[in-house]
Amino acid sequence: xxxxxxxxxxxxxxxxxxxxxxxxxxxxxxxxxxxxxxxxxxxxxxxxxxxxxxxxxxxxxxxxxxxxxxxxxxxxxxxxxxxxxxxxxxxxxxxxxxxxxxxxxxxxxxxxxxxxxxxxxxxxxxxxxxxxxxxxxxxxxxxxxxxxxxxxxxxxxxxxxxxxxxxxxxxxxxxxxxxxxxxxxxxxxxxxxxxxxxxxxxxxxxxxxxxxxxxxxxxxxxxxxxxxxxxxxxxxxxxxxxxxxxxxxxxxxxxxxxxxxxxxxxxxxxxxxxxxxxxxxxxxxxx
Numbered sequence: 001x002x003x004x005x006x007x008x009x010x011x012x013x014x015x016x017x018x019x020x021x022x023x024x025x026x027x028x029x030x031x032x033x034x035x036x037x038x039x040x041x042x043x044x045x046x047x048x049x050x051x052x053x054x055x056x057x058x059x060x061x062x063x064x065x066x067x068x069x070x071x072x073x074x075x076x077x078x079x080x081x082x083x084x085x086x087x088x089x090x091x092x093x094x095x096x097x098x099x100x101x102x103x104x105x106x107x108x109x110x111x112x113x114x115x116x117x118x119x120x121x122x123x124x125x126x127x128x129x130x131x132x133x134x135x136x137x138x139x140x141x142x143x144x145x146x147x148x149x150x151x152x153x154x155x156x157x158x159x160x161x162x163x164x165x166x167x168x169x170x171x172x173x174x175x176x177x178x179x180x181x182x183x184x185x186x187x188x189x190x191x192x193x194x195x196x197x198x199x200x201x202x203x204x205x206x207x208x209x210x211x212x213x214x215x216x217x218x219x220x221x222x223x224x225x226x227x228x229x230x231x232x233x234x235x236x237x238x239x240x241x242x243x244x245x246x247x248x249x250x251x252x253x254x255x256x257x258x259x260x261x262x263x264x265x266x267x268x269x270x271x272x273x274x275x276x277x278x279x280x281x282x283x284x285x286x287x
Contacts, residue, residue, distance in 0.1 A: 088175060123144070158219045204251070241273055
């Protein structure tokens with residue numbers, strides 16, 4: 001996304017959507033008390049251990065909510081009513097009769113707020129890759145793995161919730177609040193080696209009076225300290241939250257200037273991050 005000399009890196013929205021989905025699966029077991037928060041996009045196997053495809057997953061959800069007959073005529077409405085991720089992120093259903101739905105929530109790319117220094121690392125898995133055989137030694141050695149890792153980085157990711165698309169998908173205010181909680185707690189409790197330990201630092205939610213208005217690129221209004229030159233200096237790169245601070249001054253100024261167009265602004269902040277800018281009137285309790 002950026003030229004090599006810039007030093008910044010980017011992350012797609014795929015992983016954060018997975019974080020939200022996994023969180024909802026865990027906190028809304030079996031679709032929740034009202035059977036409306038199933039997750040359609042997930043890995044699920046049948047009794048024989050075979051992964052279910054789109055059609056089988058949809059049919060399973062329809063059966064669990066007692067609408068398998070209705071689903072044969074209108075699978076789209078059944079999934080909209082009972083699947084959280086369908087209402088939020090949309091769906092491409094490639095099983096006949098095919099249909100698609102544009103999700104009201106769209107994420108942009110997450111960009112690091114500073115240059116990063118990736119480290120090349122390698123290790124060994126001590127477990128042999130194959131069993132030994134009676135007539136031979138087999139592969140008794142372990143296997144070697146290699147990877148590029150980033151010791152520490154801070155990213156900003158924008159997202160938009162389109163009010164008109166939400167009406168079309170059936171997304172509710174309750175869905176919105178569960179999404180916000182999922183963005184925070186789902187990121188916090190993600191278990192995967194690929195991105196290591198993650199910690200949400202700030203979540204800013206701005207609601208507008210005018211559904212056709214929005215502040216463009218709010219992530220560009222957030223600055224990090226120290227500046228880029230420090231991140232590029234060997235031996236001086238920040239390596240923990242204690243080494244950095246986030247400046248929200250410009251973002252808060254824009255929010256104040258556009259207050260007539262804003263219904264409300266809410267901010268969730270991790271207690272360990274240092275923030276420049278007065279966010280007290282917007283701050284919300286963490287989940």
